[in-house]
């Protein structure tokens with residue numbers, strides 16, 4: 001078996017295994033458990049922890065090492081919802097069903113929040129609040145969204161006017177914003193490590209460097225083949241994301257791998273606080289940028305997505321230029337670290353959570369919003385196995401859809417570039433319109449002034465009986481191609 005392709009990492013490995021503290025052996029002996037989880041990312045660890053807490057014996061098989069995949073790359077932003085715009089979800093499954101899914105995502109946030117305390121995960125560095133900013137002048141759309149999120153789905157949200165957004169983020173690139181005061185951020189890597197430690201304490205056995213090579217479904221107890229041993233389990237959870245491979249090629253084919261690069265800048269000093277006064281995470285509505293301040297004066301920033309793996313080092317320049325375009329006042333920004341991870345994007349944009357066939361479960365396709373959604377997947381699947389709870393069926397409408405293979409990747413990359421360009425062009429136009437609006441306002445003010453000068457001059461003329469063909473210079477200017485006087 002060819003091991004899954006490695007996540008490209010530049011510089012010091014941001015998720016180097018702490019082998020001294022966490023010596024996870026390979027599986028070298030045959031083992032019998034209630035539940036076998038394939039993949040030790042956020043999804044696999046979440047299911048394993050929940051299932052062990054419910055009393056099951058659990059083994060996790062990890063082809064590389066814990067957090068090797070996308071989970072070791074996150075920016076640590078925990079938001080409500082899924083990767084699909086809420087309006088699209090409502091259109092597809094209706095308001096009531098969307099509302100139930102939305103509530104689940106908030107339950108996922110609460111699970112993460114309860115786990116990630118300074119006591120349980122020292123150094124987790126919690127910050128609160130998230131700002132979703134628009135690259136274009138939204139106006140009515142913003143009000144609609146606020147109504148849906150706040151009134152219909154009971155989410156704590158606040159609409160910010162342009163001035164307030166720009167007061168916090170000193171760039172003219174952004175217009176309105178939606179503030180999520182209950183969203184929060186944490187150190188993503190520490191969270192994965194913390195989850196791993198919690199799972200271990202709950203009795204989960206984690207085997208690293210142990211790829212699952214295939215599954216034999218015959219018999220009540222299924223058998224999972226690994227290079228050196230076999231494992232038997234009543235239930236199996238496929239949580240291998242885009243690298244799952246042989247255990248279920250069909251499932252792997254439903255995910256479009258999207259590589260996302262991230263950078264951590266060198267300390268930027270006080271100039272950063274002058275540019276960005278918001279302490280939580282910032283993302284634009286087009287999904288172009290997602291960033292936040294960490295460690296007081298550094299930026300953590302995710303860059304563009306590609307459907308083919310690109311060394312993160314090669315994307316550093318692009319991200320630097322993006323930072324400079326938004327915040328030129330920061331001057332030259334040095335990058336301390338860059339890395340990337342492959343997220344699994346489904347065709348419908350929703351995660352794959354549920355039972356595929358008796359005893360075979362899936363937890364994958366979490367896209368860009370994996371922290372809260374993997375937490376809820378863990379809970380739903382564990383409760384489904386242990387108690388027969390059927391809440392996972394809320395994800396039934398989102399079936400496994402083939403992602404298009406290699407052609408899908410090429411098309412996906414094209415769409416991503418086009419969407420990115422479209423978003424940037426829309427932003428450019430919006431800023432142009434804004435500048436045009438300012439120019440027009442100044443013109444109006446000049447006109448008002450000219451008109452009032454004309455009026456007062458007219459009054460004066462009436463009093464002094466001036467000749468009719470003499471006019472105020474300002475009023476003449478106003479007649480030269482400017483709109484008529486505003487009364």
Ligand SMILES: Cc1cc2nc3c(=O)[nH]c(=O)nc-3n(C[C@H](O)[C@H](O)[C@H](O)COP(=O)(O)OP(=O)(O)OC[C@H]3O[C@@H](n4cnc5c(N)ncnc54)[C@H](O)[C@@H]3O)c2cc1C
Pocket residue numbers: 004038039040041042043044061062063064065066067068069070071072073074075076077078079210211212213239240241242243244245246247259260261262302340341342343363364365366367368369370371372374
């Ligand atoms: C740069 C970046 C920033 C992000 N920021 C955020 C953020 O701020 N907030 C947020 O919510 N989400 C974020 N995400 C998304 C989030 O990271 C993912 O949704 C989430 O980590 C997916 O977790 P997973 O467990 O499904 O997959 P992975 O983390 O990819 O885990 C899958 C694991 O399965 C293993 N595996 C695969 N096949 C096998 C096999 N056959 N046998 C054994 N093991 C196998 C792999 O080695 C891997 O370790 C970000 C992603 C990236 C890339």
